[in-house]
Amino acid sequence: MLAPPGTPPGATLYLPGNIAELGPWDPGKPAMTDRGNGIGEATITVPDGTDIQYKYTRGSWETVEEWGSITGTNNRSVTVDGGITRTMLVDDTSTAWDDPGVPDTHLAIQYWRDPLVVSASAAGSAVTVRFQRDIQPARADYSGSVTVTGPSGPVAGAAGEPTPGTLLWTPSATLAPGSYTVTVTGVSSTGPAGVPMREPYVTTVTVP
Structure with missing residues (x-):
């Protein structure tokens, strides 16, 4: 399994599914082994002919692919x-x-449910x-969704x-060169689900 860009560093990924070895359907079971570079791996032992349904999560149905x-x-x-x-x-x-010829069922994760x-x-x-994906405000609008703090x-x-999927925060006056702390919150993924x-997402950016 390959996780998409934006997946939080150190996030534990899970492989819930319809058989006992995969939960069943417990979004926090079983944990996958982190192989680095976004690759997760899990090994189970089941009989030939077993039909398995599954998804990838970061531990809950709110953070499912x-x-x-x-x-x-x-x-x-x-x-x-x-x-x-036998493997x-x-x-x-x-x-x-x-690629329309490749089914989604065996592609890497493109997006998580949460933005x-x-x-x-x-x-x-x-x-x-x-x-990663299109967004909408979790409140009435994007007021307060991006806050910027300087020296x-x-x-x-x-x-x-x-x-779609891009927030642009415009300052009231041009930002002086230097480092700023950016906090992003109050944003939801789109649609009824x-x-x-x-x-909150917090990072430091630099104005040249």
Whole structure:
């Protein structure tokens, strides 16, 4: 399994599914082994012919993968066939999301259900925050969703979403060169199944 960009460093990933070895359907079981570079791995022993349905999570249904056809009650699936070696590798690491000939059930995770920040950058005229996926305000609007603090304290400004999945915070006055702390909160994923950010995202950006 390959986790998407923006997955929190050190996050434990899980593999819940429809059989006892995978929970069953407990979003916090079983934990996967971190192999580095976003790769997670789990090994189970089951009879040949077992039909398995499963998804990947970060420990809850609010942090389950949700993208493409892997939404709601639509799951990944595989039928176990160990062959002569009695082993089977399920490789969910391909990022060919735009290839119509490759089913979503065996591609890497594209997005999690909750919105995660992929990057934040700054210039004197704005702070740009990019998410994995499209977003919407968790409250009435994006007021207070992005706060910026400089050496002299909080900086006045306002945030908006000029393009899907991107917040642009514009300061009331041009930011002077230096380091600023950016906090992002109050943002939800879109649609009826949308959930808010699990915790504020905090980072430091530098205005050249």
